[in-house]
Every structure is written in C-alpha cells, then in structure tokens.
Amino acid sequence: MELKGQVVMVTGGARGIGRAIADKFAEKGADLVIADVSLQSAEEAARELSQKGARAKAVNLDVSKAPEVTGVFDQVMKEFGRIDVLVNNAGITRDGLLLRMKEEDWDLVLSINLKGVFLCSKEAVKMMVKQRYGRIINIASVVAFMGNPGQANYSASKAGIIGLTKTTAREYANRGITVNAVAPGFISTAMTDALSENIKQEMLKSIPIGKFGSVADVANAVTFFAEPGNGYITGQVIHVNGGMYM
Numbered sequence: 001m002e003l004k005g006q007v008v009m010v011t012g013g014a015r016g017i018g019r020a021i022a023d024k025f026a027e028k029g030a031d032l033v034i035a036d037v038s039l040q041s042a043e044e045a046a047r048e049l050s051q052k053g054a055r056a057k058a059v060n061l062d063v064s065k066a067p068e069v070t071g072v073f074d075q076v077m078k079e080f081g082r083i084d085v086l087v088n089n090a091g092i093t094r095d096g097l098l099l100r101m102k103e104e105d106w107d108l109v110l111s112i113n114l115k116g117v118f119l120c121s122k123e124a125v126k127m128m129v130k131q132r133y134g135r136i137i138n139i140a141s142v143v144a145f146m147g148n149p150g151q152a153n154y155s156a157s158k159a160g161i162i163g164l165t166k167t168t169a170r171e172y173a174n175r176g177i178t179v180n181a182v183a184p185g186f187i188s189t190a191m192t193d194a195l196s197e198n199i200k201q202e203m204l205k206s207i208p209i210g211k212f213g214s215v216a217d218v219a220n221a222v223t224f225f226a227e228p229g230n231g232y233i234t235g236q237v238i239h240v241n242g243g244m245y246m
C-alpha cells in the first residue's frame with residue numbers, strides 16, 4: 001500500500017492497458033480518477049474498483065478537447081484537492097500507408113495521442129507546481145523508436161510524446177515533478193487477440209522473449225515511476241517489449 005491516499009488520474013482508463021494501470025495503482029492503495037471518452041465504461045471500471053475497496057471516480061473526458069480537460073481537472077481539484085500522478089494513456093490508431101492516409105486521420109491521431117498529452121499535462125502541472133510534487137507518466141510505443149509501415153500518424157504522435165516527456169521533465173524537475181514514459185511493444189489486448197495465427201507467428205519472430213507482453217507488464221513499469229523511492233528518475237523511457245527494440 002505504498003501509494004496510499006495518492007490521487008491518480010488515468011486517461012483512457014476504462015479498458016485495455018489503462019484499466020490494468022488503474023487496477024495496479026488501486027492495489028497499491030491509491031485513489032483513482034478514471035477519465036475516458038466513454039463514460040459508461042469508465043463508470044463500470046470505477047464501480048469494480050470501488051467493490052475491491054478503492055476510492056474511484058469516473059469522469060467523461062475527450063483528452064483532445066481543451067475545455068473538457070480544464071473542466072475535469074477543476075472537478076478533480078474540488079473533489080480530491082490534489083493530483084499526485086497523471087498517466088497519459090488514452091490513444092487511438094487510424095492506420096494506412098502514407099500515400100493513402102487521409103488528412104483527417106493524421107489530425108485525429110495527433111490530436112488525441114499527442115495534443116491530449118499536452119493539454120492534460122498542462123493542467124496537471126498547474127496543480128503539481130503548487131503541491132511541489134507530482135509524477136507524470138506518458139504511454140508511448142515501440143514504434144516511436146522503430147517506425148512501423150502503415151502507422152505514420154501513430155508513430156509520429158508517439159515519437160512526439162518522447163520529446164514532450166523530456167522537455168516537461170526538464171522544465172519542472174526543480175518543482176518536485178518527474179515526467180517519464182513507458183514504451184510498450186506488442187501487448188496482448190483485444191486488438192492483438194483478433195489477429196490471424198499467421199500474423200501472430202510473424203510478429204513473434206521479432207520478439208526475443210518469444211511472447212506478447214501483458215497489460216500487467218506495462219502497468220508494473222508505470223507504477224514503478226510513481227513509487228516513492230523512484231523520485232530521482234526523470235525524462236526516462238522504460239521499454240516493455242520483450243527485447244524487440246534495444
């Protein structure tokens with residue numbers, strides 16, 4: 001229970017990796033704000049966390065909409081009085097080869113995956129500077145480092161997150177705020193489960209550990225950055241990819 005009483009907001013926390021991150025923080029005693037574009041699934045997640053004894057609140061948030069972001073952080077401030085950890089996890093894909101990629105798919109991915117991190121971090125930093133304490137953890141991807149055919153928009157957004165992480169880390173290090181990133185590789189989720197056996201076998205060949213990662217593998221790396229003993233680590237990236245990128 002080393003994070004007892006800490007207030008943690010997870011964007012896109014209703015399902016997938018975000019949900020596993022929320023579960024892990026709850027296990028460590030934290031209070032959770034599940035911020036998701038789907039209020040119904042956020043409420044379901046918050047209800048399940050509450051049943052396990054955690055304090056959890058669901059909020060409706062599209063991270064790419066500045067007024068919504070401001071409103072949600074105001075609401076959290078009123079109800080919880082602080083925010084100790086922000087996990088910028090919300091992200092989408094709209095894949096296609098560069099020549100066929102529509103401008104609206106480029107704009108949508110960049111606005112949710114990258115601008116969303118900027119907007120939420122800005123609001124969190126306002127509160128964290130006053131507290132002189134905070135942890136921001138951004139979910140990037142292995143494709144930020146390797147590229148991936150069909151993911152020009154997504155890989156650019158995730159590479160942007162790495163630059164944003166390092167700059168924010170430098171700007172607020174002397175205010176007690178650390179900013180780090182976790183870069184997952186192929187993680188078993190509904191998305192990867194749906195792939196054909198052939199494609200899965202091809203993907204597995206590129207992973208030295210020989211299996212997909214789990215959502216818990218990502219969640220463990222995220223909570224590492226929030227643990228009280230790890231406050232001297234900032235501007236860093238933990239790769240959770242089974243060795244596919246070193």
Ligand code: NAP
Nearest residue numbers: 012014015016017036037038062063089090091141184187
């Ligand atoms: P997921 O299962 O699709 O979950 C994403 C969550 O974010 C969903 O609850 C989704 O809500 C929510 N969301 C989508 N757009 C949002 C917005 N504008 N504002 C707030 N919430 C929004 O995805 P995941 O696989 O768990 O991925 C989580 C993060 O890890 C993403 O940043 C992704 O890029 C990154 N990642 C994933 C993998 C992987 O293998 N899965 C690998 C590397 C990196 P709805 O369900 O209502 O859309």
